[in-house]
Amino acid sequence: GQNIDQPTEMTATEGAIVQINCTYQTSGFNGLFWYQQHAGEAPTFLSYNVLDGLEEKGRFSSFLSRSKGYSYLLLKELQMKDSASYLCAVRDAVDSNYQLIWGAGTKLIIKP
Amino acid sequence: GAVVSQHPSRVICKSGTSVKIECRSLDFQATTMFWYRQFPKKSLMLMATSNEGSKATYEQGVEKDKFLINHASLTLSTLTVTSAHPEDSSFYICSATWTSGRANEQFFGPGTRLTVL
Numbered sequence: 001g002q003n004i005d006q007p008t009e010m011t012a013t014e015g016a017i018v019q020i021n022c023t024y025q026t027s028g029f030n031g032l033f034w035y036q037q038h039a040g041e042a043p044t045f046l047s048y049n050v051l052d053g054l055e056e057k058g059r060f061s062s063f064l065s066r067s068k069g070y071s072y073l074l075l076k077e078l079q080m081k082d083s084a085s086y087l088c089a090v091r092d093a094v095d096s097n098y099q100l101i102w103g104a105g106t107k108l109i110i111k112p
Numbered sequence: 113g114a115v116v117s118q119h120p121s122r123v124i125c126k127s128g129t130s131v132k133i134e135c136r137s138l139d140f141q142a143t144t145m146f147w148y149r150q151f152p153k154k155s156l157m158l159m160a161t162s163n164e165g166s167k168a169t170y171e172q173g174v175e176k177d178k179f180l181i182n183h184a185s186l187t188l189s190t191l192t193v194t195s196a197h198p199e200d201s202s203f204y205i206c207s208a209t210w211t212s213g214r215a216n217e218q219f220f221g222p223g224t225r226l227t228v229l
Contacts, residue, residue, distance in 0.1 A: 102156050105155045
């Protein structure tokens with residue numbers, strides 16, 4: 001079956017670094033997305049990985065290992081506004097409609 | 113670019129009435145639109161996938177006669193919740209993509225919060 005796992009909740013301190021892990025088991029693979037969602041708002045795109053390795057974009061980086069079915073989102077120099085849910089989503093290559101399989105999300109709490 | 117709007121942002125209705133939610137891609141032509149619902153503190157649940165000019169594909173467990181989806185043009189899709197009941201109260205979000213877009217990324221609308229009394 002299709003499954004995406006990520007921790008339910010994490011807590012970190014302002015200014016620190018946090019890594020949010022995501023593991024997936026899907027019948028196919030055609031890319032992994034990370035989205036940020038603040039409470040009561042729609043998700044916003046953060047990153048996309050389709051090849052193994054690290055993609056860096058400012059304070060946020062995302063890593064992918066296809067052989068391990070594993071990704072992580074790394075957030076540096078944490079700010080209070082980074083408090084949000086972080087959603088991991090995988091596009092199954094079998095699907096022709098570009099549907100995404102969504103994880104349940106990781107709620108990140110930033111403390112001063 | 114790649115802006116998606118939703119209207120209304122918030123709606124309160126009486127049980128038994130129907131509610132229509134519009135999703136528009138403002139600066140691109142969306143070959144595919146998705147409708148999600150999200151309960152508090154839960155992740156997105158895909159309801160249906162809609163391609164312009166064809167019938168929507170509903171996920172298992174989603175009643176197509178209750179949640180009517182129309183994707184009449186490349187910039188507009190509508191979701192109509194028919195005979196709404198309190199259990200239909202939720203946050204409904206649409207997203208849109210196009211096949212030549214960046215990684216076929218889904219661009220999300222701001223969501224519609226539906227409360228059925």
